[in-house]
Amino acid sequence: MIKVRIPTPLRPLTKGQGEVEAKGSSIEEIITNLDQTHPGLRGRLCDEKGELRRFVNIYVNEEDIRFLKGKETALKDGDEVSIVPAIAGGR
Amino acid sequence: MTKMKALVCRECGKEYPTKAIHVCELCFGPLEVKYDYDEIKKVISRKKIEAGPHSMWRYGDLLPVEGTSSHSIIGPHAGFTPMVRAKNLGAYLGLDELYIKNDTVNHPTLSFKDRVVSVALTRARELGFETVACASTGNLANSVAAHAAAASMQCYVFIPGDLEAAKVLGNLIYRPNVVEVDGHYDDVNRLCSEIAGEHGWAFVNINIRPYYAEGSKTLAFETVEQLGWRAPDQVVIPMASGSLLTKIKKGLQEMQALGLVDRVRTRINGAQAEGCSPIATAYKEGRDFFRPVKPKTIAKSLAIGNPADGYYALKATAETGGAMDMVSDEEIVEGIKLLAQTEGIFAETAGGVTIGVLRKLVKQGTIKKSDVTVAYITGNGLKTQEAVVDAVGRPVRIQPSLVSFEKTFKMGKNGQG
Numbered sequence: 056m057i058k059v060r061i062p063t064p065l066r067p068l069t070k071g072q073g074e075v076e077a078k079g080s081s082i083e084e085i086i087t088n089l090d091q092t093h094p095g096l097r098g099r100l101c102d103e104k105g106e107l108r109r110f111v112n113i114y115v116n117e118e119d120i121r122f123l124k125g126k127e128t129a130l131k132d133g134d135e136v137s138i139v140p141a142i143a144g145g146r
Numbered sequence: 147m148t149k150m151k152a153l154v155c156r157e158c159g160k161e162y163p164t165k166a167i168h169v170c171e172l173c174f175g176p177l178e179v180k181y182d183y184d185e186i187k188k189v190i191s192r193k194k195i196e197a198g199p200h201s202m203w204r205y206g207d208l209l210p211v212e213g214t215s216s217h218s219i220i221g222p223h224a225g226f227t228p229m230v231r232a233k234n235l236g237a238y239l240g241l242d243e244l245y246i247k248n249d250t251v252n253h254p255t256l257s258f259k260d261r262v263v264s265v266a267l268t269r270a271r272e273l274g275f276e277t278v279a280c281a282s283t284g285n286l287a288n289s290v291a292a293h294a295a296a297a298s299m300q301c302y303v304f305i306p307g308d309l310e311a312a313k314v315l316g317n318l319i320y321r322p323n324v325v326e327v328d329g330h331y332d333d334v335n336r337l338c339s340e341i342a343g344e345h346g347w348a349f350v351n352i353n354i355r356p357y358y359a360e361g362s363k364t365l366a367f368e369t370v371e372q373l374g375w376r377a378p379d380q381v382v383i384p385m386a387s388g389s390l391l392t393k394i395k396k397g398l399q400e401m402q403a404l405g406l407v408d409r410v411r412t413r414i415n416g417a418q419a420e421g422c423s424p425i426a427t428a429y430k431e432g433r434d435f436f437r438p439v440k441p442k443t444i445a446k447s448l449a450i451g452n453p454a455d456g457y458y459a460l461k462a463t464a465e466t467g468g469a470m471d472m473v474s475d476e477e478i479v480e481g482i483k484l485l486a487q488t489e490g491i492f493a494e495t496a497g498g499v500t501i502g503v504l505r506k507l508v509k510q511g512t513i514k515k516s517d518v519t520v521a522y523i524t525g526n527g528l529k530t531q532e533a534v535v536d537a538v539g540r541p542v543r544i545q546p547s548l549v550s551f552e553k554t555f556k557m558g559k560n561g562q563g
Binding site for chain 1: 157168169170171172173174175176281329332333335336338339340342343344349351352355435437438440452454457
């Protein structure tokens with residue numbers, strides 16, 4: 056199982072939970088699995104073409120998946136995934 | 147007057163109440179304050195602004211807080227910093243009319259962050275918060291800590307573990323909770339985004355960001371007023387998250403829309419350090435999206451590898467016909483020295499980036515001799531002494547005698563050398 060941390064804007068879809076568990080061996084599979092257990096989640100994370108939205112950042116064990124293999128980034132049991140809105144910061 | 151109508155998503159347009167939220171629930175886009183410009187137009191005028199306080203709060207009608215009376219504002223002295231006519235530097239670079247907007251002397255913590263923090267903390271208190279926090283590369287933390295002390299608010303500042311000594315000390319002196327995080331600013335920022343979701347604090351650059359970021363507009367307002375109610379032809383702005391650049395553009399547009407300035411054809415130019423230039427690199431490669439990077443530069447205050455407003459900064463530059471460029475660490479140090487030695491202004495590393503890129507843009511012909519140009523110097527050199535300590539030489543040491551002095555400087559009597 057993979058632990059996934061859910062940001063505030065998505066918690067209405069997870070009954071308020073800040074952390075959920077999901078199954079899958081890649082980010083893509085995790086998103087698919089999450090969309091089954093929490094319908095609507097895929098549409099919030101991905102645009103019409105299936106690409107991650109511009110302002111969604113996903114991290115595996117604290118590393119931005121854009122430094123890894125994007126949605127194809129492989130996952131193993133015990134990995135932690137964080138979904139974090141990109142809009143924050145300014146020095 | 148209720149000048150704030152709502153928060154609105156920049157991407158999909160969904161509206162939200164003016165609370166402590168910063169992200170659209172539907173598309174994760176950034177939320178921005180939507181103003182009632184018709185109401186603002188009725189009350190604002192050049193005359194009213196000129197009669198206002200000698201701080202950025204003279205533009206209070208265009209800032210996202212409910213009350214702008216002196217007792218409700220936190221940080222009432224921020225802004226309205228000098229606009230320096232840089233004749234020496236202009237002559238050196240070959241520019242007829244160059245100005246330095248000098249935020250190295252902003253009150254109280256010597257960087258442009260005093261502007262955004264003043265707005266953020268004023269708004270945070272209006273929204274009922276007792277505890278303020280931020281993720282910061284130093285200047286922001288200093289400003290939040292100082293303003294929180296003055297406002298008697300609880301304060302947490304989160305900083306990367308490799309900051310300049312003066313920026314760390316510049317937090318501790320105000321006695322906030324200073325949390326050093328093992329990692330880069332982007333790690334700090336991600337962590338704080340998660341903490342902000344769990345604790346009911348006002349994170350100035352996260353859940354208060356829609357208000358906070360608006361404070362940067364005052365640099366544009368002051369520019370126009372201090373140039374005699376005209377907009378410059380060119381501006382050069384340092385970029386970290388890219389927010390400052392987008393807000394200077396917005397400030398100029400607002401002034402035009404409200405009839406406070408006749409004509410705005412300002413080209414907006416962005417400056418980054420080579421060791422962290424995701425936005426400028428995207429510009430050079432003709433992309434409208436950036437790839438995040440792992441920062442490695444002496445310009446730590448600009449070291450954001452995953453810039454939240456990078457996309458909008460690229461758009462702002464493209465829309466105004468501006469340019470972006472980047473400079474090496476050596477060029478940053480050169481830039482700091484050049485500004486100090488021509489204009490007597492000691493800037494931090496971000497200022498070296500701005501001057502270095504200004505120099506490049508003039509050399510390339512992007513900025514022309516007759517262009518009225520403003521360069522934004524956003525932080526003070528005393529905070530980043532490590533960057534220049536090996537590049538400025540040592541004092542001349544002598545014995546406490548006239549002979550020793552005159553011998554050292556090879557002078558005869560009466561100072562004749």
